[in-house]
Amino acid sequence: MKSPDLAVHWGPLRLSNPLVLSSGTHGMGEDGPRLFPPEILGAIVSKTVTVDPREGNPPPRVAETPCGMLNSIGLPNPGIDAYERDVHPRLVSLGVPVIVSIAGFTRDEYRTLAARVDRLESVAGIEVNVSCPNVERGGMVAGASPGETLAVLEAVTGETDRAVVAKLTPNVTDIVEIGQAAMEGGARMLSVINTLVGMSVDVDRRCSNLGVMTGGLSGPAIHPVGLANLWKLAKATGAPVLGGGGVVSAEGALAYLIAGASAVGIGTATFVDPFAPVHILEGIADYLERHEFASVTEVIGSLAETQADLSFPEEAC
Amino acid sequence: MKSPDLAVHWGPLRLSNPLVLSSGTHGMGEDGPRLFPPEILGAIVSKTVTVDPREGNPPPRVAETPCGMLNSIGLPNPGIDAYERDVHPRLVSLGVPVIVSIAGFTRDEYRTLAARVDRLESVAGIEVNVSCPNVERGGMVAGASPGETLAVLEAVTGETDRAVVAKLTPNVTDIVEIGQAAMEGGARMLSVINTLVGMSVDVDRRCSNLGVMTGGLSGPAIHPVGLANLWKLAKATGAPVLGGGGVVSAEGALAYLIAGASAVGIGTATFVDPFAPVHILEGIADYLERHEFASVTEVIGSLAETQADLSFPEEAC
Amino acid sequence: MPSPHPIPCRAEILRNEKVAPEVYWLELGLGGHFPPPYPGQFVLLRVLNAWEPFLLRPMSIFAFETSRRGSRMEVLYRVVGRGTRILASRCIGEPLDLIGPLGRGFQAGGGRPRILIGGGMGVAPLVFLASRPEPEDVLILGCRSTSEFPVDFVRERVRVPVRVCTEDGSCGVTGVAPEMAEALAAQCEWKVEVIAGGPPAMLAVVARLCEDRDVPCQVTLEARMACGTGSCLGCAIPTRPPGLYRRACTEGPVFEAREIRWEALP
Amino acid sequence: MPSPHPIPCRAEILRNEKVAPEVYWLELGLGGHFPPPYPGQFVLLRVLNAWEPFLLRPMSIFAFETSRRGSRMEVLYRVVGRGTRILASRCIGEPLDLIGPLGRGFQAGGGRPRILIGGGMGVAPLVFLASRPEPEDVLILGCRSTSEFPVDFVRERVRVPVRVCTEDGSCGVTGVAPEMAEALAAQCEWKVEVIAGGPPAMLAVVARLCEDRDVPCQVTLEARMACGTGSCLGCAIPTRPPGLYRRACTEGPVFEAREIRWEALP
Numbered sequence A, B: 001m002k003s004p005d006l007a008v009h010w011g012p013l014r015l016s017n018p019l020v021l022s023s024g025t026h027g028m029g030e031d032g033p034r035l036f037p038p039e040i041l042g043a044i045v046s047k048t049v050t051v052d053p054r055e056g057n058p059p060p061r062v063a064e065t066p067c068g069m070l071n072s073i074g075l076p077n078p079g080i081d082a083y084e085r086d087v088h089p090r091l092v093s094l095g096v097p098v099i100v101s102i103a104g105f106t107r108d109e110y111r112t113l114a115a116r117v118d119r120l121e122s123v124a125g126i127e128v129n130v131s132c133p134n135v136e137r138g139g140m141v142a143g144a145s146p147g148e149t150l151a152v153l154e155a156v157t158g159e160t161d162r163a164v165v166a167k168l169t170p171n172v173t174d175i176v177e178i179g180q181a182a183m184e185g186g187a188r189m190l191s192v193i194n195t196l197v198g199m200s201v202d203v204d205r206r207c208s209n210l211g212v213m214t215g216g217l218s219g220p221a222i223h224p225v226g227l228a229n230l231w232k233l234a235k236a237t238g239a240p241v242l243g244g245g246g247v248v249s250a251e252g253a254l255a256y257l258i259a260g261a262s263a264v265g266i267g268t269a270t271f272v273d274p275f276a277p278v279h280i281l282e283g284i285a286d287y288l289e290r291h292e293f294a295s296v297t298e299v300i301g302s303l304a305e306t307q308a309d310l311s312f313p314e315e316a317c
Numbered sequence C, D: 001m002p003s004p005h006p007i008p009c010r011a012e013i014l015r016n017e018k019v020a021p022e023v024y025w026l027e028l029g030l031g032g033h034f035p036p037p038y039p040g041q042f043v044l045l046r047v048l049n050a051w052e053p054f055l056l057r058p059m060s061i062f063a064f065e066t067s068r069r070g071s072r073m074e075v076l077y078r079v080v081g082r083g084t085r086i087l088a089s090r091c092i093g094e095p096l097d098l099i100g101p102l103g104r105g106f107q108a109g110g111g112r113p114r115i116l117i118g119g120g121m122g123v124a125p126l127v128f129l130a131s132r133p134e135p136e137d138v139l140i141l142g143c144r145s146t147s148e149f150p151v152d153f154v155r156e157r158v159r160v161p162v163r164v165c166t167e168d169g170s171c172g173v174t175g176v177a178p179e180m181a182e183a184l185a186a187q188c189e190w191k192v193e194v195i196a197g198g199p200p201a202m203l204a205v206v207a208r209l210c211e212d213r214d215v216p217c218q219v220t221l222e223a224r225m226a227c228g229t230g231s232c233l234g235c236a237i238p239t240r241p242p243g244l245y246r247r248a249c250t251e252g253p254v255f256e257a258r259e260i261r262w263e264a265l266p
């Protein structure tokens, strides 16, 4: 039997397989994903880059939680100049499509970043991290408001014809509304989920376990939340959506694909199981063979929907 | 040494200790919390009751997730008439303060329920479950909108002078805004968090692991999310807030108290460790002795705040 | 027959032995305080002493014995997923937390001869029932193949006559349990009671046969469970009239077959 | 000295022995492919083969040996929380997953006599360093009390002269390690190099002493870690100039003392 075809289309991008290494989970390219062959990935998203260099938050920056972790890294990055000079070439040398993640504190910064990344070579796409506070609007995270999300995406897509992804935050009342605004603003693809806001307390010292008060929750604990967001978003918008959050196994990745994801993001898993991407890809191929699918695309969106849905909302029970 | 004083005030309520058994996690009182002495609790919140009887969602109604579970119970309950006749007396007989949880599909239903519960004897308070879809407003969950939350709380507090708690959903962009609306609407106390919306997929059968598509996530996985919500809400509103979500240990309960909770909710933990309430109360007493606190109230809100907070939002890193 | 009050309990693994390719025989030492269960009751097992896997696994009581040195309980389980795979890896001497005895077991009958029908692992609670047999009990044991199910192991554990049928003919009659039950019941002109455990599809057939002949039939059903004690309302079994659910862990797992809405089972 | 490329590896527990009230000596069999580490490097250990506890725990390499039958690694650890408590409960023969060797170890010095200063568990990487001693190395071992730390056990493991000081006088000189180091260095007119591991407060004092005398000083620092491989940017160590952070897992855990902003350490 022919081994199954793992290639997928995520919007205009063609990836050799659906596994995308998420932003912020593989350093700045200096060390890269060191423990597995990066060329097995479908794509890699750079650490989010800002206009100016940033040093990030005071330590501790990570804390363990049940089946997950909190981070308060604070977006350290060398800024777009050094990204262009040092980081991008290293990422490109890994031999997989590179998606550049950008974040601005004003619409203008997003514009600048888009224009700068547009000039780079070997850019498969631009991921817009909308979980950045807009300093002009009282520090509200852009991705928390449909209006601001629209404006940020318009700012970015006004400067580039490259494929633009909007990476959404799950810390919102209605992710569909935000996703629709991003598509209206010119995004070609969506990506869910960024981390959930969380907190951890050292009860003996009566202080946060992070150097700041709150952080972003990732890892298996959030898999059900990421999956629900992906499913709602893909279903309601029809947009090509990358689904991720808490993927640590082939089953976890397949759940996103079955629920409608065009591609699957993986991040935190690689911290605790550096070979996770290898195992996940092998597991997906196995699954396809076992279920006699010729291609992973046959699985995408294959979820059976019960008609009994939403007789009552999830959170009220 | 005198053993530490565990009594707390949660708004107008005086509880013998801060541990409150959450709504929906101890049946309808028929079997009650069967495996531990219920009288050790600070209070018990009834399963949410609606005007009419409800049978709930089709099975399966529960699914396991990493360090947690999803439920799609669907609010089965015998309706307010049978609650008054059968359930309430059984709950009262447990010998702890009973808070009655109510949910309506219209403002009028909330009004009806408030009036009915107001007439009951031995009611320590009324918890308003705002995670109920308002059928008059396109099925949006009341607790997702500050305006509707205000209206629902006004409807309830217009009918009763009893202490009213608003139990908030975490599936919102800004829980502070909702909490403030609830307090404006006449709530005397707040409670966080209800479950997070989540989903789980059976990859072999390509269907939801629940009888409906999505469910509510609870258990240790959500502890960091509940804690962040509690801390923000207590700090910003100054209201007496019960904190819960994912408490399985004394440390988990103490984290909520330290972060500012007046009382602590516990639910899912009792499914997997029926003696959890006993162990948690013992652990809190131990902690107070070890740290030489005479009373649990000294711990409430004792969290050290870093000035470095929010140099960058949690979810962007 | 009021159910005994369940307790949480730390057991010790005395045996955890493979008796068929994916089937294990677990024996637990329980100390002296475990309330003696009734046949048809079950326990919730924490497969690992940790928060992961999070939920406890329901397992029927396969055997139970009290002696001066405390009680011993047996469970027969099939490895079907993550939890049971972990359980199969646990070693003798290790502690294992459980809650039990849970649920409402088999109800005493009307004195008619009883046909116990077990399909695959569904036979587990019937083996416990058959350890306290009534005079005319017969156990029908159906499974796909002896290569998948420890037929001889189970047969040797019961003190009632056992009739075996397998789908592939590897043991006993070639066929399925309901057919065999039908033939047997017909011999007694259906003056029998039926008690059945197994896959829902098999139980539905048995239930239908019995309802048609107005024969009393008890079935033991499975459902996804969180608490096992009636608290979460998670283990809903669709019962008649439509729209009504009962809890497998509290009103069940043994139900009158005619109460079940078979078409609404997941 | 380029660091060897780290690998994930399934080790076998060969020994997990209590050597002081809360201190354990772990020995791991690694097979033949584990890259030989440098002193000062560390490994990440998965204390349980599960997703809970979620993160791996960083531990210095205490000893390492390669033979025809594969390599053996030792770790000396103190039980301080959940992860180390679970680790202490693991049994001989069980598998243990790890990643390593990680980080940048101690750097070769300028040929001056070396004073190695270990405060409590911070001595672990120095013991590995002292297993490949240079001629004039001296190890100062400071701890609160012999009742809290396995002084004799450690002393017997190294091949360099060891000076012990304890705060309660239960062994060696009564006092703290930096004082002892100061006296020793003064004897050599500070023509020494210093290499120190231990609590940050102790290291800050040592760093200060060395900076004042312009003595080269390497310190090994701890930080909360997620990935250990430079990927998460979680293990930030505040370095000079202010505002700059470096990664303990990649640029460290060994740093030049004068690079550290001691006041900004958590």
Ligand SMILES: Cc1cc2nc3c(=O)[nH]c(=O)nc-3n(C[C@H](O)[C@H](O)[C@H](O)COP(=O)(O)OP(=O)(O)OC[C@H]3O[C@@H](n4cnc5c(N)ncnc54)[C@H](O)[C@@H]3O)c2cc1C
Binding pocket: C042, C057, C058, C059, C060, C061, C076, C077, C078, C079, C080, C081, C082, C083, C084, C085, C121, C124, C125, C221, C222, C223, C224, C225, C248, C253
């Ligand atoms: C009252 C009762 C008694 C039972 N007695 C026995 C017994 O004696 N021997 C035995 O081998 N099994 C018994 N089961 C089934 C057993 O509980 C499940 O096989 C087990 O929980 C699966 O756990 P897992 O983690 O290995 O599988 P999972 O990975 O959770 O799931 C694997 C498969 O098992 C099924 N499953 C999971 N949980 C349940 C559940 N609670 N009930 C039914 N099916 C489930 C799912 O449909 C899924 O396809 C009983 C179930 C109930 C409710």
Ligand SMILES: Cc1cc2nc3c(=O)[nH]c(=O)nc-3n(C[C@H](O)[C@H](O)[C@H](O)COP(=O)(O)OP(=O)(O)OC[C@H]3O[C@@H](n4cnc5c(N)ncnc54)[C@H](O)[C@@H]3O)c2cc1C
Binding pocket: D042, D057, D058, D059, D060, D061, D076, D077, D078, D079, D080, D081, D082, D083, D084, D085, D121, D124, D125, D221, D222, D223, D224, D225, D248, D253
């Ligand atoms: C490079 C490096 C080398 C280390 N070498 C050793 C060693 O050889 N022997 C040894 O006993 N310990 C060593 N540690 C510390 C060890 O990693 C922690 O003690 C361990 O991770 C605690 O895990 P826990 O789950 O038991 O504690 P937790 O419950 O996670 O925390 C308990 C306490 O331990 C501290 N702690 C937790 N994680 C870390 C960490 N990553 N670094 C520092 N402190 C932490 C916390 O401040 C907390 O107060 C080293 C740490 C690093 C970074």
Ligand SMILES: Cc1cc2nc3c(=O)[nH]c(=O)nc-3n(C[C@H](O)[C@H](O)[C@H](O)COP(=O)(O)O)c2cc1C
Binding pocket: A022, A023, A024, A025, A047, A048, A071, A073, A075, A101, A129, A167, A193, A194, A195, A217, A218, A219, A220, A222, A244, A245, A246, A247, A265, A266, A267, A268, A269, B316, B317, D232, D233, D234
């Ligand atoms: C340490 C860490 C740093 C992260 N940094 C970024 C970042 O710079 N930009 C971004 O868009 N997402 C960032 N994320 C979010 C991840 O890309 C991913 O969306 C999230 O962690 C959920 O997926 P996971 O559970 O597979 O990690 C970061 C996550 C972690 C854990």
Ligand SMILES: Cc1cc2nc3c(=O)[nH]c(=O)nc-3n(C[C@H](O)[C@H](O)[C@H](O)COP(=O)(O)O)c2cc1C
Binding pocket: A316, A317, B022, B023, B024, B025, B047, B048, B071, B073, B075, B101, B129, B167, B193, B194, B195, B217, B218, B219, B220, B222, B244, B245, B246, B247, B265, B266, B267, B268, B269, C232, C233, C234
């Ligand atoms: C099975 C189940 C049923 C629940 N039913 C209700 C309910 O009827 N009303 C309500 O307000 N919350 C309900 N909840 C939410 C809990 O009260 C609690 O807010 C939530 O589970 C988080 O806390 P925990 O992690 O301690 O369980 C339910 C939760 C579970 C797990």
Ligand code: FES
Binding pocket: C224, C225, C226, C227, C228, C229, C230, C231, C232, C233, C234, C235, C247, C248, C249, C250
């Ligand atoms: S399993 Fe919770 S009510 Fe039955």
Ligand code: FES
Binding pocket: D224, D225, D226, D227, D228, D229, D230, D231, D232, D233, D234, D235, D247, D248, D249, D250
């Ligand atoms: S621990 Fe992840 S970068 Fe150092």
